Every structure is written in C-alpha cells, then in structure tokens.
Amino acid sequence: MFATMNNVPYLLGDEIADFAWFPEQASTFAAENDWLFFTITWICVLFFVPIAGCLFYFCWKYSKPKGEKAESNTAHNTPLELAWSILPSFFLVAMFVIGARSYLNRRTVPEGANEIGLKAQMWNWQLNYGNGVINPELHILVNEPTKLAMRSDDVIHSVFIPAFRAKKDVVPGRYNYMWFEADVASEKVSKEVLEDALKKNGTDPWDYDDWQFTQDGYKFFDLYCTEYCGKDHSNMQTVVVVHETVEDLNAWIEKVSKRIDDENAPGYTKPADWGRKLYNERGCKGCHSLDGTKKTGPSFKESYGNKRPLADDTIVDANEDYIRNSILYPKKQVVAGYQPVMPSYKGQLSDDDIASIIAYLKTVSDYGPKAASKPAEVAPTTEE
C-alpha cells in the first residue's frame, strides 16, 4: 500500500516543480531514504487527519452557548487510555528498527571502496585524488562505492550531498568517514554549448549556478556544508560529478593536474598560470579578491610589493618571503584590520606551488613588477 501511495507526492511534484519533495535520486541510499520518509509521513497523516478532524468536528458539534452544561463528564477510561498509549508504540518500534538498520548499513563501508581524501576548511573543499592531485570538485565513479576520509584543521564542517541523501560532519581532531554509491552518471553537455560557455565566461571564476554544468562540461550534483562554520558558510559549496567509466575519470584527473614544466615543450604551463589555477581551486579566491574588494582576507590587488601594516603595529614589506610565510604560517603576521582565521597550507602546497602563486600575485598586484615596468613580465623563477 505504502509503495504506491509514496508515489503520490512525486506525481504532484512533477506538476509543480517548485513543490517537489526531494532532489533527484542519485545514489543507492536515495530510494530507501525516500521510501522510509514517505512511509513515516503517511503514518503521520494517519494520525494527524483523525486528530485534526476530531478537533474541528468537536468544535462544530459541541459548540454551545455559554451556560450550557457538558453532555458528559467522564473523568477517565483506563482501557482506552492504555490503548492509545501503547498502540502507537508499535509504529515507533518499527520506525526505530528500520531506521537503525538502514543507518548501520550506511555506516558500514563496503570493502574495496574507492577512497578519496577530503579536507574541509573555511570555506572550501579540498578533494585529494592521490599523487598530489587536489581539486575542489568531487569526481567519483558510477555504481562503485566511494569512501571519503574526512578531516578539518579549523572548525566543524559537514558534507551534505542531497541527491545522495548522505551527510556527515567533518570534525577537527579526528577522521570521520562516509560512503555512498552513486547510481546515476552525470550527463555531459555538447561540445558547442561548453565552448560557447567557456568563451562567454572568459577568465572569470566559473559560476556553477549560472551554467548548471562544470567547466569540463559535466552536469553535477550539489555538495553543501551543513554545519555552520562562520562568515561564508553559505558559500561553502562544491559539486559532485559522477563518471561513467574509469577512463573518463582518469582523463579528467589528467586534465586538471596536467602541467608541462618543460619551457620548450608545446603548451608550456607558465608558473603564473599555474598560480592562477591554484588561486581558483585551492580556496584562495573565497577570501582574497583581485579587484581590491575587502573580503575576509586582504585583496591581492594590493599585496605583493606593497608595504603592509600588521596587527602588531609593525610594517612589513610584502615580498616573496612574506607571502611564503603567510601561506605556511598564516597566523603569524596578520595584516591590520583582519582576523587570524586563515588555515595553514603547510604540507598541502609544494614549494613549487607556492612559487607559482607568488608569480601569479606579481601579475595581479598594483605594486608588482607589472606596475613598475610594463613590458616584460619578470620571469618568475622557482627561487628555492
């Protein structure tokens, strides 16, 4: 009975998209979760309709002018009261047992699940695909269990993927785990649409909400932070892309991590370009603007080459060494007017990465070599 009744909200949902009860079902948990949700809802309806019905019926039926006496003054009826105390308990036990079994299933990671490292920090996600490949997007394989090993260095965050009906807090000082198995692969938009979008978007940061697909052309599922974590909690979102084949996934990993170091090879990745990529993907852009806007951290427009007043009333020259220190030990030298909230990137960015970021900062700062000498971009060397 419940199985058919549970489809009713979906039918309505199709009519009026704004009233759909759930997002798309895209993992093995989803169908079970929704079935249980609607079953509980129907049990609630089963109780609520008679309660509300009695409420209004009694109001109408027994509404009397002042001074009329009640028709009955029964004080109690023990069998009746015991019945309505005990009978609903059977429903409660059923809900508890089904819910707990399903929960245990979700907490038991299947053997051989693909493992991806996840690090949450204010206010971005770092997914670690191994071999130093770190990206803010979560890319997984369809029909294969994926396990996330999750940690945080600052405050509590929480991973929530509505389409998978999966959620787990990320707590500093310990590893938390979650797993899920996606059963719907992300569609890919056509090449023309993607190229058109890339052209229109230019070098701006990619706007997922506007385009509704990633810059690699995949449709995606939302991933939200659901544990309040400070100022930009509501911006701490990323996307989940489900690949059909392992070749496709590897191709994507290859694409996002490709860097050609040989200066003479075709497609050579200049350090500043690599730095811009890191700026966009590793959480810098959430707090540091390029156009001078004051966000959680100082804007990079006035960083490199500038004289910065610090919170302890000293003034520091924002040179390469200062920037390197600020990335590795961000709480040591805090610019005046800002809170020491930046997480340390020690161990997460290689020296080469840091040098690339410095190279990139030189290109965006008003005080950098760009301003001093227009023509040549001073060849940034990996000085260490």
Add this chain to the structure above:
Amino acid sequence: MSAGSLPSGSQVKDPGYPTPSENYLTNSKGVLSWIFTLDHKRIGVMYLIGVTVAFGVAGLLALLIRLHLFRPDGMIFQGPEANNWYNQVFTLHGAIMVFLFIIPSVPAALGNFLVPVMLGAKDVAFPRLNLCSFYLWVFGALFFVSALCASGLDTGWTFYTPYSTTTDSSVILATSGAFILGFSSIFTGLNFIVTINTMRPPGMTWFRMPLFLWATYATSIIQVLATPVLGITLLLLIAERTMHIGIFDPEYNGDPVTFQHFFWFYSHPAVYIMILPAFGIISDLISVHSHKRIFGYRFIAYSSIAIALLGFLVWGHHMFTAGMSSLTTIIFSALTFTVSVPSAIKVFNWLATMYKGSISLTTPMCYALSFIFLFTIGGLTGLHLGTLATDMHLHDTYFVVAHFHYVMVGGTLVAFLGGVFHWWPKMFGKMYSEAGGRLSALLVFAGFNLTFLPQFILGSRGMPRRYATYDPEFAFLHQMSTWGSMLLGFGLLVALVVLLRSLFSGKRAPANPWGGATLEWECTSPPPFYNFERAPAVGDPYDFSDLEWDAENERYVKVEPAREIVPETQPEAEPAHADDSK
C-alpha cells in the same frame, strides 16, 4: 431552566470587585512601589513586560532574516560584510528568543502570577528570592545582549566549539550572560518547588492540583537539575581558554564534540522547560472552555513527569551526524522515540476532553485549538528526525528549522498567547474585544503555517540551515515563507493592540469570566494584594457542575442551593419532657 438564567431559590457566590485600595495594581503607587515590590503578582507583570520586549526585539530580527532570504543572493544586507550581518542577526534572534523569551515566558511571567493564587496562598515561599530572580533576569539580559552586540558574536545560539573559541573570548561573556539568566531560572524553579510542596491549602492533595501546577512543578525540577550543567560548561570553557586543559579544543587534544554533549545536556532539557508549561496551560484552557472535566487527569500529570525525566536522556539526537559511535547513536535514537509517547498521550486526552463538552469558542480556546493543531505537526515531524536513516538526509536542513519552530512557536508561543488571553481579565481586570482576539488567533495561525510549512519541503529538498544566500531553485518556497512571516508578524501586532486597547477602553472584568473552577477565579479580578483573606476551601479543580452563566452580569458564578435550617420550625424553648407533671 434556560442557559443564562440563574436557578431560582439558590445562593450565588461571587467575590464582586476589588476596591482600589485592595487591587494589587493600585494599592500602592509610584515607581518605587513596583521596583521593590515583593508581591508575586507585580513581579509576574514586570516579567510579562520584560519577556514581551525581548520577544518584540527578537521577532523583528526574525523578520529581517526572512526579508533577507526573499532573494537568493540576499535582499537586506549588502556589500562585503553582508554574510557577517546575517550571521550576527540569526545568532541574536536565536539567543534572545531562547534565553530571554521562551524559557522565562510561561514559568516566570504567568507562573509567578498564577502559582500562589492557584494554591490559595498569599505569595510564593520566598518572595525576596523571587524579586532577586527578576533582577537577575534583567541584569543577565543586559549583559547577554551587550556581550553579543559588542563582540558581534556570530556563532549561532549554540556556541559550538571550536568555531566559538577561535575568534575571540566573547563566547565566555555570552555564556556568562546565559549563566546569570540560568540562575534566574534556577531561583524561580526552586521557589516553585518549595511553594507547591509546602503551601498547598488543606484538602489540595497532589492529585487535586490544577494541571498547570503539575506542569510548572515538572518544569521547575528540570530547571534546578539541568541549568547547573550550563555553569559547568562555562567553567570548562574558561579553563580551556586560559589553561588549555584540552577538553574542547583539538589543538590541545580536546574533542569539540564533547562541548556538544555538555551543551545539549542542558539545552535539550531546556526544550522541555519551554514546552511543558505550555502543556499545562493547554490542559487548563481546553477543560475550562469546554466546561468539562479534564479527561485522564492522572495520565496527563504523570506524562509531565515522564517527559521531565526522559528529557534528560535524549540529548544525543542533536549529534546523530557528528561522529558518535554507531551504538551510541542507535541508543539515543531509541530513547528519543520513547519521549514521543507521553506527548501523544496529552494530545489524545485534550481531544477526549472536548468530546461531548460544551465548547465556547473564546479567544483563549481558539489559541488552544491552534496549539493542538500546530504542536501535533511539530511532534509528528520529530519522527522523521528521530529515525536515523532519514535524519542522515534531514539533519541541519530547513526541515529541522521548521520542526522546532512548530514546537517552539506553534507550541510554546501560541500556548503563551492563549494563556495571556485567558488570564488577562484576571491580571488587569479588563475584558478585551473578543472579535479582535479571535481575529488575531486566526491571523497567527494562517501566518505561522504559511511561514513554516514551506520550510519542511525546503529541508527535504536539501536546503541547509543558516545560509545567508542560497541556490535559485529554492527561491519560490523561501518567498512563500517570507510572505507568511509578515502575516504572522501582523497577527501578533493585532493581538498586542487588542490587549493594550482593553486596558484603556475594556469593560470591567468579573471575577470569573470563563467559568473556571480553579482557585484563581474565586478571588476578584484583579486579585487583592493579599489574594485571599483566608485559605479558601479546596474543591475539585475540574468540577464545573456548580458553575452557572449569569447572562445579566456576563459572568460565571458558583451556585449553591439556598441554605436553610431544617426543621423549619424552631424547637420549643422548653424541652417536651420538662413538664412531666402535666
């Protein structure tokens, strides 16, 4: 005999009206007579004003939140600090509503006024402690709000570590404020426990107490037992920050989840501090306005105590996704389900009380009906959250927001309003406009549902809590909710206007305008400063058989058969046998 006419040949018992020198509102004059009053009724009135102001402030903040969420990228707060503003506003909204309004609303404001009068006593057991608790509330409120505002605290009212410890020390100030407020709450609870235990009049056994007193008693037990844990948490927080003892902060090998355990060990029972007194109000309102004996008195009384005790065992359900062991999580889920049983019992009992009653759809009754409707929704949606599998999806989404607003606003606030409308004639001796009162109940009901029903769907569709901006696909439901909040705000404003207007142009209230059988209806409206000249005779609090409607004077009166001396003829002055010789 038709309704409204009094049976002939019977005696009418009615205390009449107080003289200005007896009336507790006017028997002494001047600001000082209020500031230093020990009269529980005046302290209750001062609390009522205090919590109303707190509610007004926090309610306006709620409107700001809703207006901001009218557009996906935020409508009210703009610029680079927009999210900060939003976070501070929702923190203030939650903190003021919880600590300054809901917790003291019913017990401190209505309880202070009613507990001694319902007991037929002249005051609470410790009148000075009572005044002290009021001033602690005032002081705590100022301290708390200024701590929140001065530091721009944006941790949410839950102060979760380590976010609350990373920024600055303001969380200690804020928890101190909450702790001072906690002492106010402990003093009130202590006072009521002693008052109810020792000052019941002769004949009032435990099971002849009005159910409001049972609920207040259960609440007071929680206040006294749970609030100290908040103090312990504060001391640990201070020790953590100053000595780095390593209990909450992972940097010193602490565990942030420990803070959540401590916090919810107080704050979950606090949820029952908020809702239990509301149950008490509704039990009395439903019975009085149905003019029918409450059904299942003992079950209702026991279920209050059961909720108070079980409420201490379910705090873990706030942390189902935090990473407790699976076993702990499952145990907390099971315990959570048990607490739903006593709440369900009460709803069934209220319905059974209405069955075959003689219902008057007065303003308080409209609020009570609204309470049953809304609280039932709030309670039932708790099942989705207590079930572990579905909680994995719904935890920390708008589903939770809607659920607890149905319980706290649809439950406690609506019951509080019902209680205020019910006892308003007693407190101030004025009748308000019934039409206006009923209109406000309707507006509040409609506005509330329009605000929070869409939030259930927002939650199941995946909208996380505490977001200043959101994905455009959620916009429509958020807009519905915002329109609803404005209607709700308007309804509450109507209620306030109706009540305030009655003070100036309301008709004089009789001693018993609703036909209640509890003791507070046996003294004048408003009561004299001494409540009762001598402890009244205690009858059954839910026996309405001898209460008759006096249509001429628009009041209920207690009717007793005319007393006459039997036999009619006086015995002769001299005994019959006196003159034996005759």
